[in-house]
Amino acid sequence: MASFGKFIKTERERKGWSQTEFGALIKINTPLVSRIENDKKSLALDKVKLLAEIFEIDYEKVKDLFFADKFAKDAYKYKCSESVFSAAEAQTKYLKEINITQGKLTF
Amino acid sequence: MASFGKFIKTERERKGWSQTEFGALIKINTPLVSRIENDKKSLALDKVKLLAEIFEIDYEKVKDLFFADKFAKDAYKYKCSESVFSAAEAQTKYLKEINITQGKLTF
DNA sequence: TATAAATTTACCAAAACTTGCCATTTTAAT
DNA sequence: ATTAAAATGGCAAGTTTTGGTAAATTTATA
Numbered sequence: 001m002a003s004f005g006k007f008i009k010t011e012r013e014r015k016g017w018s019q020t021e022f023g024a025l026i027k028i029n030t031p032l033v034s035r036i037e038n039d040k041k042s043l044a045l046d047k048v049k050l051l052a053e054i055f056e057i058d059y060e061k062v063k064d065l066f067f068a069d070k071f072a073k074d075a076y077k078y079k080c081s082e083s084v085f086s087a088a089e090a091q092t093k094y095l096k097e098i099n100i101t102q103g104k105l106t107f
Numbered sequence: 108m109a110s111f112g113k114f115i116k117t118e119r120e121r122k123g124w125s126q127t128e129f130g131a132l133i134k135i136n137t138p139l140v141s142r143i144e145n146d147k148k149s150l151a152l153d154k155v156k157l158l159a160e161i162f163e164i165d166y167e168k169v170k171d172l173f174f175a176d177k178f179a180k181d182a183y184k185y186k187c188s189e190s191v192f193s194a195a196e197a198q199t200k201y202l203k204e205i206n207i208t209q210g211k212l213t214f
Numbered sequence: 215t216a217t218a219a220a221t222t223t224a225c226c227a228a229a230a231c232t233t234g235c236c237a238t239t240t241t242a243a244t
Numbered sequence: 245a246t247t248a249a250a251a252t253g254g255c256a257a258g259t260t261t262t263g264g265t266a267a268a269t270t271t272a273t274a
Contacts, residue, residue, distance in 0.1 A: 001198060018220060032263060034222050044262065045185075064191045071178045071191070072198035078152075084171045084178070085192040085199075091179035092192075094109065099183075125249060139234060141251050151233065
């Protein structure tokens with residue numbers, strides 16, 4: 001995967017939509033579509049579900065792409081080490097476990 | 108690692124500081140220290156360097172912990188799949204490569 | 215080539231979130 | 245019981261995010 005922006009562009013073109021047509025479907029205007037596709041803005045999280053629907057792709061998959069891209073950009077920007085994601089994975093497992101034993105968590 | 112908040116609490120106690128003493132060192136007040144230790148607020152990124160210094164821990168290591176915790180909380184909160192971090196890692200490598208071949212990136 | 219469509223860029227505003235404070239309450243230690 | 249330490253409630257300033265309009269540029273087509 002190149003980036004979430006490129007993913008959107010690829011899928012939009014696969015559907016044969018212009019940025020304007022696509023924008024109407026997810027309710028953002030054309031310039032914003034352009035910026036998103038070029039990774040200059042990010043798609044709002046609450047549009048991800050709708051995006052999956054109009055692209056006819058599994059929502060969980062699109063959501064993962066969305067976050068993987070977001071995490072990667074942060075890790076790149078702040079020059080995290082190679083191991084940051086395995087640490088994050090371990091940490092996520094820990095959060096799931098304490099949720100099982102101690103009930104719902106809120107951050 | 109339990110969480111970034113718990114990490115701070117552990118290190119602060121190892122140093123024998125109260126939340127107030129510690130807060131004075133990193134220039135935040137006591138209630139905020141409490142919330143950070145209990146993961147109800149997050150430490151501002153620009154305090155991480157100072158944190159590493161006063162704890163006498165390698166900055167890169169603390170920064171990684173900071174981001175791993177942040178990523179993990181997002182992944183947990185939004186119920187990402189198990190594979191989101193390996194996808195993120197691959198994506199980060201991709202960003203580094205295109206940076207080598209195409210120059211600096213800005214998000 | 216002229217022009218029309220599509221995309222990108224510049225600039226800006228409103229909304230949402232973050233960071234952090236003060237005042238107060240609760241918990242722990244002596 | 246008193247004092248120190250920690251936690252919570254509520255709020256304000258500052259920043260970031262989200263997204264818009266207008267204008268410019270690029271691409272495609274008659």
